[in-house]
Amino acid sequence: MSDTNQRIADIVGGKDVVLFMKGTPLFPQCGFSSRAVAILDHCGVAYDSVDVLQDMEVRQGIKAYSDWPTIPQLYVKGEFVGGSDIMMEMFEAGELQQMMDAKAVAKAEG
Numbered sequence: 001m002s003d004t005n006q007r008i009a010d011i012v013g014g015k016d017v018v019l020f021m022k023g024t025p026l027f028p029q030c031g032f033s034s035r036a037v038a039i040l041d042h043c044g045v046a047y048d049s050v051d052v053l054q055d056m057e058v059r060q061g062i063k064a065y066s067d068w069p070t071i072p073q074l075y076v077k078g079e080f081v082g083g084s085d086i087m088m089e090m091f092e093a094g095e096l097q098q099m100m101d102a103k104a105v106a107k108a109e110g
């Protein structure tokens, strides 16, 4: 496993919910990432984010890791869920919230 792949595996395996995105939740740098953040905020779950614009190896490596060509990418309890389109479809169907509940993901504070 390459260093980058190992780094990504550690991030994905070490956090309940992690969003690989462009920018930060406060300052998303892409409409798709902004949408992904809004969906997670609506779900009310605690999550971590990784700004791929800060690390080109992670930006490319995450696509190979999931075999998914775009960012954002959502992982829950180590599992790849999808990008913002899939998140939106699941959210609208109530499936994202169900998945978070089923996986006992922590709620956001406040």
Ligand SMILES: N[C@@H](CCC(=O)N[C@@H](CS)C(=O)NCC(=O)O)C(=O)O
Pocket (backbone or CB within 6 Å): 022, 030, 032, 059, 069, 070, 071, 072, 083, 084, 085, 086
């Ligand atoms: N339909 C995609 C849209 C995401 C997308 O097209 N992302 C582009 C622009 S932000 C991307 O990641 N391009 C590759 C790159 O920038 O490295 C989704 O569901 O998230």
